[in-house]
Amino acid sequence: MLTLFFVDDLPTTVGTKYEFANEDANHAIRVLRMQSGGYFNLSDGKGNWSHVEILEVHKKHLTVIVLESGFQEPLETTFTIIQAIPKGDRIKEAIELCTEGGADRIVMWKAARSIGKSDDKIDKLQNTAREASKQSRRFRIPAVVGVATTANIIDEIAKVDLAVVFHESATMKLSEVIVPGAKKIAIIIGPEGGLTDDEIDAFAAAGAKVALMGRPILRSAHAGLAALSAINTALSVW
Template sequence: MRTLFFVDDLPTTVGSTYEFNNDDALHAIRVLRTKSGDDFNLSDGKGNWSHVQAKEVHKKHMTVEVLETGHQDALGTHFTIIQAIPKGDRIKEAIELCTEGGADRIVMWKAARSIGKSDDKIEKLQTTAREASKQSRRFRIPEVKGVAATNAVVDQIAHADLAIVFHESATMKVSEVVAPGCTKVAIIIGPEGGLTDDEIDTFAAAGAKIALMGRPVLRSAHAGLAALSAVNTALSVW
């Protein structure tokens, strides 16, 4: 699969040339050693893409020719991950994994037992989602939002066709709560210290399903990817 880079001003005219000169271009030149004749993809992060070929490679920029352009439609199911803020660098790991797992929107949530902080990191976390999208060859970069309070999570539940809270106390499996045909799915992931009884009761009262992800208890930063995998499979998206 071709390497992917993002640009703000995506060229979409076949046969035209374009000056590729942002930070991604530097990475392509200095790290990936891109040379004249190499081809790769550019995208605007909103589903539009162009297959290009390098014509002239300089120290900090390159001239490319547009060979083909297109648009990738969004999948029929939209996934929102509501992630309780994990501590330290695990917040970045959570964003990376959820992006690679296909999340369309990631909402950072200040749960009662959240230790980490992300109030001043949303812009950096959006950059993390951008980089993870390149790594996973996604033409659509997920939106990172936050920081949400619990009442905002309740609003997210109200706007979803299916909202699932994963907790080890649940008696129902993912396959038992997922119904075919859902187009708006919200997945709520608790913090390292676990969800409180009040949070579980509040989300259940708002219409969320409480489900078990299996016997092992995962780290908060890893649970989003596992949940996306399970729900995507149950909905036959994967």
């Protein structure tokens, strides 16, 4: 697939010349060594895209021409990942993996046993989702929101067709809690130290299903991608 870059002022009229001059353009020139006659895609991160050809390469920008443009409709099935804040760089890893797995929203949650902090990092984490969207060729950048409380998560559960909480003590497998035809799905991932009994009870009382994700216990930062893969497959989205 063609390299993807994001711009705020996406040109969409075929034949339009456009000066591509943001940080991505600098990367295209200095790192990717793009040349005249090359092709790539531009997007606004909201589903709109344009296929462009490079006309001229300058020191800090590219002059391109729009060859084709379009709009990618969102999928009928949408996923919200509710991620208990992991420690250190694992918070960035969680955002990258969930973005590459197709999450539409990523809610950072301050669980009782969360060690990491993200109160002052939401803008940086949104940029992480942007970069991961480029890597995975997504025309839609997921929203990163937070920091949410447990009460906020209970409100999130009420908005979806299926909410799944993963915990190693669960007696039901994921395949047993899937709701056929569910369109709005929330996946709740606990912290490294695990969910508290109070959190599990509160989410279950709000309507979430408590499920086991196989025998291996995954890192908190990795579980979101595994859950997205399993549920997308179970619902035949993939």
